[in-house]
Amino acid sequence: xxxxxxRRSALAGLAAGAGVFAAPAVLAQAKPRVVIVGGGFAGxxxxxxxxxxxxxxxxxxxxxxxxxxxxxxxxIHGTRDIAQQTFGYDALRAAGVDxxxxxxxxxxxxxxxxxxxxxxxxxYDRLVLAPGIDMRFDALPGYDSAAAExxxxxxxxxxxxxxxxxxLEAMDDGGVVVMAVPANPYRCPPGPYExxxxxxxxxxxxKPKSKLIVLDSKDTFSxxxxxxxxxxxxxxDHLEWAPLASGGKxxxxxxREMTVVTEFSRHKAAVANVIPxxxxxxxxxxxxxxxxxxxxxxxxxxxxxxxAPNIHVIGDAAIAGAMPKSAFAxxxxxxxxxxxxxxxxxxxxxxxxxxxxxxxSLVAPDYGISVAGVYQPAKGLLADVExxxxxxxxxxxxxxxxxxxxxxDAWFKVITxxxxx
Amino acid sequence: MRDCxxxxxxxxxxxxxxxxxxxxxxxxxxxxxxxxxxxGGRDSAMPSLQGKSASDIEAAMxxxxxxxxxxxxxxRIAKGFGDSETRAIAEWLAQNxxxx
Ligand SMILES: Cc1cc2nc3c(=O)[nH]c(=O)nc-3n(C[C@H](O)[C@H](O)[C@H](O)COP(=O)(O)OP(=O)(O)OC[C@H]3O[C@@H](n4cnc5c(N)ncnc54)[C@H](O)[C@@H]3O)c2cc1C
Numbered sequence: 001x002x003x004x005x006x007r008r009s010a011l012a013g014l015a016a017g018a019g020v021f022a023a024p025a026v027l028a029q030a031k032p033r034v035v036i037v038g039g040g041f042a043g044x045x046x047x048x049x050x051x052x053x054x055x056x057x058x059x060x061x062x063x064x065x066x067x068x069x070x071x072x073x074x075x076i077h078g079t080r081d082i083a084q085q086t087f088g089y090d091a092l093r094a095a096g097v098d099x100x101x102x103x104x105x106x107x108x109x110x111x112x113x114x115x116x117x118x119x120x121x122x123x124y125d126r127l128v129l130a131p132g133i134d135m136r137f138d139a140l141p142g143y144d145s146a147a148a149e150x151x152x153x154x155x156x157x158x159x160x161x162x163x164x165x166x167x168l169e170a171m172d173d174g175g176v177v178v179m180a181v182p183a184n185p186y187r188c189p190p191g192p193y194e195x196x197x198x199x200x201x202x203x204x205x206x207k208p209k210s211k212l213i214v215l216d217s218k219d220t221f222s223x224x225x226x227x228x229x230x231x232x233x234x235x236x237d238h239l240e241w242a243p244l245a246s247g248g249k250x251x252x253x254x255x256r257e258m259t260v261v262t263e264f265s266r267h268k269a270a271v272a273n274v275i276p277x278x279x280x281x282x283x284x285x286x287x288x289x290x291x292x293x294x295x296x297x298x299x300x301x302x303x304x305x306x307x308a309p310n311i312h313v314i315g316d317a318a319i320a321g322a323m324p325k326s327a328f329a330x331x332x333x334x335x336x337x338x339x340x341x342x343x344x345x346x347x348x349x350x351x352x353x354x355x356x357x358x359x360x361s362l363v364a365p366d367y368g369i370s371v372a373g374v375y376q377p378a379k380g381l382l383a384d385v386e387x388x389x390x391x392x393x394x395x396x397x398x399x400x401x402x403x404x405x406x407x408x409d410a411w412f413k414v415i416t417x418x419x420x421x
Numbered sequence: 422m423r424d425c426x427x428x429x430x431x432x433x434x435x436x437x438x439x440x441x442x443x444x445x446x447x448x449x450x451x452x453x454x455x456x457x458x459x460x461g462g463r464d465s466a467m468p469s470l471q472g473k474s475a476s477d478i479e480a481a482m483x484x485x486x487x488x489x490x491x492x493x494x495x496x497r498i499a500k501g502f503g504d505s506e507t508r509a510i511a512e513w514l515a516q517n518x519x520x521x
Contacts, residue, residue, distance in 0.1 A: 049454075328458050335454035343448075354452035354501065358459065358494055372494050374501025376451070388501030392493065404493050410466035411459050418461055 006113070006121050031056050032345045035114055035124035037104045037283060039066060042315025042330035043130030044092060044419045049338030051096040055345070058122060059092060060114060062103040066420065067157040069188065070327050071412050076154060076165050077198040078206075079365060085157055087420035107287040109308035126341050129289060129296070129305075130315045130334070131281025132156075133187050133325075136294065139277040140180075140253060147255035151272040154195075155187060167271045168202060174209040175270025178260045180250040182277045183217040185295070187316050187325045190222040190371065192275055194361035197227065199273075200235035201364050210270075214241045215262055216248040222324070223361060223371050223391050230363040250274070280317035295319045300377035302340045302350035303333060312337050321381030322373065329357040331415055352377055354385070360408030368392075368404030447516065450509035452502055470514050478511035 034050055036043045039061030050057040066087045074080035089099045102116045107129070113121045135153060137144045143151070154164040168177070177199060181192040196214050203210045221227075231239050242248035247264035253274055260267045260274065279285070279294025289296050289307050296313040297306040300321065305311045314337045315330035323329045332355045340350035358372045373389035375382045392404060460470045470478065484490035485499035486507070492499075502510065 331458050332455040335457070339449065339454070351448070352451060354455070354506070356452065356455035356458065356498055356501070358498070370494050372497045374452070374498060385501040388497060388499075390497050400493065406466045407459075407493060414461035414465055414467065415458055418457055 006123060032125040033058060033123070034126050034128065034341055034345075035060065035122050036128040036130060037107070037114060038130035038132060038281065038315070038317075039089060039092070039099070040130060040132050040315060040330065041068070041327040041415070041419060042132075042317075042334045043128065044089075045331045045334035046128050046130065046314060046338050046341075047092055047097045048095055048419065049335050050341065051092075053338065053342050055338075055342055056098075057096075058098040058100060058124075059089070060100045060102055060104045060116070060122070061089065062101070064088065064101055067161070068327070068412075068416060069155075069157045069191075071409075072154070072157040072161045073191070073195045073198045073362070074365070075157075075161050076168065076195065077202050077365070078165060078169065082158075082162060085161075087416060089420070091421055104283055105286065106283065107289070107308075107311065109287070109311060112310060125310070126345060127311045128334075128337060128341065129284060129287075129311060129313045129317065130330070131283050132316045133278040133280065134282050136277045136279055140250065140274070142253040142255060143274055143276050147253060148274070150255040150258070151253060151260075151269075151274045153275050154273060155191075155275050155278070164271070164273055168199065171207065171210065171270045173207040175207070176268070177203070177210065177212040177271045177273070178267045178269035179212060179214045179273040180253070180260055180275060181214060181216045181218070181221075182275055183249075185325065186275070186278045188359070189324050189326075190227075190359055190361045192216075193221060193223070193227045194363070195273070196239060196241070197230065197235070197361070197363045198365075200231070200239040203238045204235060208238075211238050211240060213267060214239065214248075215250050215260060215267065216241060216243050217250065219243045219245050222359075223369055225394060226369045226391055227361075227363065229394065230367065230369075234364060234367075280313075284313070284317050289313060290317075291319075293319070300380065300382045301352050302344065303337045304340075304344075304350075312341060319381075321375070322384045323355065323357055323375050323382050324359065324373075326357055326359050327415065328359060328411075329355070331419065332356055355382065358411070360404060360411060362405060362408060363401075366405050367398070367401045368406070368408045369401065370404055370407075447513075449513050449517070450506065452506060453510045453513045453517075456510070456514060473515060475508075475511040475515035478514055479508050482507045482511065 034057045036047050036059045047059040068085045105115045113123045152160045152164040154160040252261040258269050280290045284290040296317050298318050303312040314333040316325040336353040355375045360370045369392045371391045374385040459467045482499045485495040
């Protein structure tokens with residue numbers, strides 16, 4: 001057992017002869033230690049940045065393999081292998097990050113420690129929480145974790161992604177695919193529409209008698225004009241979008257009957273992709289770091305939690321104002337947060353950030369569109385810098401769209417190489 | 422001296438060969454660290470910024486901002502930064518182009 005691991009009970013610690021104490025952390029270790037919970041785009045980036053600054057950092061991650069969501073819609077489309085989405089933590093170790101594979105149970109802000117399964121705990125001087133999302137299996141009647149095995153959400157990449165792919169592949173030509181899209185906020189605002197596009201593309205070429213019905217709990221969405229123009233052009237017979245105003249909101253599902261129920265109608269599905277409402281990863285609620293919305297309120301300058309001291313929250317779990325819940329945003333936030341943490345460990349104030357997001361979506365494999373934004377703290381939130389950002393132009397040439405698809409692919413390679421490579 | 426904790430140099434000033442001042446001199450200006458989300462250590466469809474001079478980066482960003490240089494997305498991003506911000510970012514990137 002490494003010295004940073006302490007037994008939760010003093011007795012256990014003494015019995016083990018470890019001679020270490022759970023608290024206070026500052027006495028237990030001469031060098032300040034940062035603990036990061038969650039090794040996704042947010043947490044892994046932050047760990048690497050802190051290690052590069054020479055800060056002692058421990059990353060607690062539940063899984064030995066990280067399966068990235070961006071581009072997982074191409075796995076569902078059938079043209080990308082899940083192996084291309086899958087990353088490990090060896091490079092983080094080599095970069096000096098102390099990686100612990102365990103699902104953290106709870107954070108105790110007063111004791112400044114993270115409780116791990118069994119009796120283990122890790123103390124910290126500052127903690128960065130980056131647990132991503134969990135599905136709200138209490139929000140949509142009929143949709144629980146068992147229902148997700150029949151009606152995959154595929155909103156965490158991995159087994160769910162492959163399940164949805166398998167179902168689409170096995171479906172008879174002529175089968176109806178139904179997709180339920182939640183209200184804001186949720187992970188990756190344009191993600192459902194990229195997925196809808198790529199499923200429609202697959203149907204058009206492999207199951208031409210089939211169609212996709214998108215049941216949406218909203219009337220407006222990210223890059224809407226661009227998506228809808230492309231759908232009209234590319235998938236007029238294979239994609240039907242029902243917004244909130246025309247009864248698109250899903251109110252119930254029946255996984256046994258494979259039925260998705262809206263306010264006005266019932267849709268029998270051959271394949272159902274139900275993306276439920278979401279919230280910050282469970283540990284955020286367990287540790288009192290999420291508010292009633294289910295997400296974690298933060299200070300936009302330091303990313304410090306508004307609910308507990310010495311804890312920063314980044315990535316999808318955080319309430320980041322105008323910044324979307326994206327891998328690009330998580331990466332940008334993480335690099336700034338590392339700087340904020342290192343600065344605050346020195347007893348100085350965190351510098352004010354300017355952050356960037358760029359999210360690409362594929363409307364077809366060779367047809368990319370993007371939305372970008374620049375953000376800065378304003379009135380306690382991260383707000384858009386006026387005059388910057390926006391979407392790709394309407395009416396662009398197919399060459400322009402193809403170029404954006406190439407940039408999308410390059411972005412994924414660069415970001416995953418920077419974080420996990 | 423890998424163990425030299427630059428970021429916490431204040432507490433380790435005696436044993437550490439770097440100083441807090443040295444670290445803060447290279448602290449990135451607002452916006453600078455976000456670039457590596459697309460611009461990595463090697464050229465891809467997006468060029469690496471490694472080895473680029475501050476004046477080249479500044480000129481490119483300014484041209485994107487004014488529309489003098491055509492782009493798919495850099496025009497939208499460059500508009501988020503004023504002259505002095507752009508210069509500070511360019512200078513930092515020129516020194517730390519490969520920084521993650
Ligand atoms: C279909 C789809 C397409 C997408 N496409 C894009 C895109 O093109 N571009 C883009 O920028 N974004 C995209 N996204 C969004 C992107 O995937 C997320 O925004 C990003 O993963 C957020 O990173 P994160 O680190 O906050 O969370 P995650 O990536 O979910 O990482 C959280 C990590 O924390 C771990 N964890 C959770 N709880 C614990 C615990 N208690 N103890 C230990 N470990 C724990 C998890 O195992 C996980 O590894 C897409 C998402 C989806 C679903």
